[in-house]
Amino acid sequence: MDILQEIGASLRKGDDNRVAELTRQAIDAGMGVGAILDDGLIGGMNVVGDLFRRHEIFLPEVLLAARAMQKGIDLLKPLMIEEGIPAVGKVVIGTAQGDLHDIGKNLVGIMLKGAGIEVIDLGNDVSAERFVDTAVEAGAPVIGISALLTTTMSSMKGVVDLLRERGLNGKIRTIIGGAPVSKDFADEIGADAYGYDAANAVDQVKALLGVA
Amino acid sequence: MRPALTFLGDELKTKIIDEARHLLCTLGVEIHNPRVLALLGDHGADVDLSKQHVRLTDGLIDQALATVPSGFKLYDAIGRQTHDFSGDNVHFTPGSAAIKILDNGRMRKPVTGDYIRYAKLMSGLEHIQAQSTAFITTDVPEEISDSYRLFLSLMYCEKPVVTGAFTIAAFDIMRDLQLAVRGSAEELKAKPLTIFSCCPTSPIKWSDVTSQNVVDCARQGIPVEFISMPLSGFMAPVTLVGSLIQHTAETLSGVVISQAASPGAPVLYGGSPAIFDIRYETTPMGAVETQMIDCAYSEIGKHLGMPTQAYIGMSDAKQLDAQAGFETSMGATLAALSGINSISGPGMLDFESCQSLEKLVVDNEICGLTQRLVRGIEPREDFPSTPIFEELLRDKHLLIADHTRRHLKEEIFFPGPVVDRANSSRWHEEGGITLHERAAKEVERLVAACAPSALSDDVTTELDRLMTAEARRFGMQSLPGRG
Numbered sequence: 001m002d003i004l005q006e007i008g009a010s011l012r013k014g015d016d017n018r019v020a021e022l023t024r025q026a027i028d029a030g031m032g033v034g035a036i037l038d039d040g041l042i043g044g045m046n047v048v049g050d051l052f053r054r055h056e057i058f059l060p061e062v063l064l065a066a067r068a069m070q071k072g073i074d075l076l077k078p079l080m081i082e083e084g085i086p087a088v089g090k091v092v093i094g095t096a097q098g099d100l101h102d103i104g105k106n107l108v109g110i111m112l113k114g115a116g117i118e119v120i121d122l123g124n125d126v127s128a129e130r131f132v133d134t135a136v137e138a139g140a141p142v143i144g145i146s147a148l149l150t151t152t153m154s155s156m157k158g159v160v161d162l163l164r165e166r167g168l169n170g171k172i173r174t175i176i177g178g179a180p181v182s183k184d185f186a187d188e189i190g191a192d193a194y195g196y197d198a199a200n201a202v203d204q205v206k207a208l209l210g211v212a
Numbered sequence: 213m214r215p216a217l218t219f220l221g222d223e224l225k226t227k228i229i230d231e232a233r234h235l236l237c238t239l240g241v242e243i244h245n246p247r248v249l250a251l252l253g254d255h256g257a258d259v260d261l262s263k264q265h266v267r268l269t270d271g272l273i274d275q276a277l278a279t280v281p282s283g284f285k286l287y288d289a290i291g292r293q294t295h296d297f298s299g300d301n302v303h304f305t306p307g308s309a310a311i312k313i314l315d316n317g318r319m320r321k322p323v324t325g326d327y328i329r330y331a332k333l334m335s336g337l338e339h340i341q342a343q344s345t346a347f348i349t350t351d352v353p354e355e356i357s358d359s360y361r362l363f364l365s366l367m368y369c370e371k372p373v374v375t376g377a378f379t380i381a382a383f384d385i386m387r388d389l390q391l392a393v394r395g396s397a398e399e400l401k402a403k404p405l406t407i408f409s410c411c412p413t414s415p416i417k418w419s420d421v422t423s424q425n426v427v428d429c430a431r432q433g434i435p436v437e438f439i440s441m442p443l444s445g446f447m448a449p450v451t452l453v454g455s456l457i458q459h460t461a462e463t464l465s466g467v468v469i470s471q472a473a474s475p476g477a478p479v480l481y482g483g484s485p486a487i488f489d490i491r492y493e494t495t496p497m498g499a500v501e502t503q504m505i506d507c508a509y510s511e512i513g514k515h516l517g518m519p520t521q522a523y524i525g526m527s528d529a530k531q532l533d534a535q536a537g538f539e540t541s542m543g544a545t546l547a548a549l550s551g552i553n554s555i556s557g558p559g560m561l562d563f564e565s566c567q568s569l570e571k572l573v574v575d576n577e578i579c580g581l582t583q584r585l586v587r588g589i590e591p592r593e594d595f596p597s598t599p600i601f602e603e604l605l606r607d608k609h610l611l612i613a614d615h616t617r618r619h620l621k622e623e624i625f626f627p628g629p630v631v632d633r634a635n636s637s638r639w640h641e642e643g644g645i646t647l648h649e650r651a652a653k654e655v656e657r658l659v660a661a662c663a664p665s666a667l668s669d670d671v672t673t674e675l676d677r678l679m680t681a682e683a684r685r686f687g688m689q690s691l692p693g694r695g
């Protein structure tokens with residue numbers, strides 16, 4: 001098994017120390033940062049994601065894999081910056097203003113990180129201004145909003161409207177989720193995407209980012 | 213004898229409570245509300261305003277447990293007593309605050325007409341003693357979706373209401389609607405009409421909204437049910453005992469807030485814990501472990517001297533199917549055997565997010581059966597038994613015996629027409645209709661049979677005026693038509 005395949009296998013086992021060790025070996029062996037990232041870490045996480053979708057492994061195993069992947073990313077990060085390789089993408093997430101249900105949002109955040117996406121988590125009860133200002137400052141092309149209450153759903157529209165007001169629609173895309181939210185509601189308020197669970201959120205965000 | 217179910221021995225109960233008290237006094241509670249923190253500070257708790265954090269003391273907890281009532285009564289809109297939350301008395305109320313309804317097998321967003329049908333149906337379901345604000349309607353601004361449910365409930369059904377506010381601001385209108393029904397604050401305090409659900413936020417936290425709701429309710433004499441929701445293995449320890457420790461800490465902190473605000477304020481020691489299903493990222497209410505935690509914390513609540521409540525007796529199914537039936541009846545049966553005083557759940561599907569009128573009709577029978585179950589087996593005129601057997605041997609049956617006529621109704625519960633007890637030939641001859649069809653027919657019958665509420669015109673006009681004014685604040689000039 002070559003090193004990159006072994007990174008994938010260790011990710012599936014959630015063995016974070018082994019993933020770090022292998023990533024270091026790969027770097028030392030002069031493998032390209034892009035290859036380690038795409039074929040080793042992200043490739044491995046894609047397999048984990050597929051197994052999860054097929055109900056062959058469960059959430060805790062994905063979280064362990066995501067944690068292991070983070071260890072590898074931490075080692076690659078300085079090299080990525082040096083070589084000007086961008087992260088897969090950047091997403092700002094939070095719960096809608098007035099909403100304290102953050103369990104779903106947290107899961108979405110963990111899964112996004114697991115897919116190699118940089119996540120800026122604003123926590124809960126986030127105003128439209130904070131969502132938009134943060135995305136602009138951080139250069140994040142996607143904002144993810146979670147709402148579990150019917151009374152807070154309307155503030156999701158506030159984010160979409162504010163982006164439009166500032167001429168940022170199209171440049172910064174929005175994705176929404178949470179039990180009372182639906183694809184129809186996303187269309188109604190003009191959000192760019194809707195995700196029904198954490199794995200689906202990853203697929204949808206990747207589509208927004210234009211990465212496979 | 214009343215049959216009873218227990219999960220915890222005295223020793224384990226005491227250990228769990230001691231542990232929870234220790235957590236409250238050492239790790240403390242996060243409370244995102246400066247007024248509530250100040251209140252607890254005034255009562256001797258160790259408050260850190262900058263960290264929105266408070267450490268309770270044993271003295272404060274003991275004081276709260278000394279003043280919290282061991283029971284209270286509830287009254288309908290007309291002022292008649294309907295509930296006595298004490299001892300092991302069992303009452304049912306529909307699962308509350310759903311965001312969807314099941315309509316002919318399809319889930320959709322509810323509107324005013326659906327809510328009116330629900331309220332009328334509730335009037336006719338005799339084994340479900342309280343209504344709840346069971347779902348929100350989407351034809352009013354979201355900001356009033358919590359208060360508007362209460363308005364419709366009060367207009368169309370006399371039963372008391374289990375409800376709750378989604379924001380601090382909504383409390384005022386929800387209180388005013390109740391004052392309009394009762395006439396004065398004193399009368400509302402003397403005869404509580406609603407119960408408000410207030411949720412701590414796991415782990416061991418209170419939000420601005422819900423902690424304020426607890427205080428506002430306590431001062432107004434509106435009973436509160438604490439709805440702590442530890443999610444085992446995710447936002448709480450995976451062990452059932454660990455989840456119980458967390459539930460006890462969160463609920464006790466609520467009791468302390470309520471009693472500090474107004475000693476003697478009525479509360480239900482409640483909850484809606486769940487295990488976390490790591491396979492689907494969901495919070496199954498029909499899981500047996502969820503139901504075990506419910507029954508066990510009820511034992512703890514009673515041990516601490518409070519009446520209890522639980523979100524149990526509902527299902528995670530998406531249809532009125534066999535899963536809906538078995539999860540609901542298992543939960544309702546366990547809850548009744550545990551003596552949970554207010555059992556929330558009937559009608560509910562899909563992890564507390566969908567209500568079904570047909571399911572309510574079916575669940576009404578489940579409630580009837582379990583209420584019969586907990587009346588248990590009592591000797592009546594059974595000793596000596598010779599006379600009744602002599603009569604049987606002589607007449608060859610006891611169908612019209614005096615003994616039968618005296619005891620038939622108290623001994624045997626006859627469910628309504630949704631429960632099929634016909635022989636198969638008769639079932640075929642009567643159309644071979646399915647449970648779902650029988651339930652739909654029964655919904656229509658009961659909605660049509662509902663008499664208008666006996667609230668006076670003055671009161672309903674005032675309710676309408678209050679609600680319309682509230683709707684106008686959020687841009688809706690007149691309330692949706694109710695014709």
Ligand code: B12
Pocket residue numbers: 098099100101102103104105107108144145146147148149150151175176177178179180194195196197198200201308309310311348376377378409410411412413414419421422439440441492493494495562563564565
């Ligand atoms: C747990 C819970 C709580 C906990 C939350 C703890 C926490 N830290 O989050 C506590 C106890 C605090 C709570 C409080 C309240 N709750 Co609550 N709660 C729930 C419950 C039972 C489960 C939610 C949950 O965590 N599910 C598990 C997670 C993993 O699933 P999820 O959130 O749906 O997320 C998944 C997807 O939706 C998606 N997703 C989520 N977000 C996003 C975002 C993006 C961008 C994407 C792509 C995808 C995505 O992916 C996630 C992973 O699969 C729901 C019922 C339900 N079925 O939703 C009620 C529910 C949402 N709550 C409800 C209510 C009424 C309240 C309170 C108002 C009660 C009160 N009066 O005190 C308060 C409100 C507090 C506030 N201001 O927010 C109602 C809402 C009713 C309505 N009409 O809006 C519900 C439906 C229950 C009910 N029927 O009463 N609640």
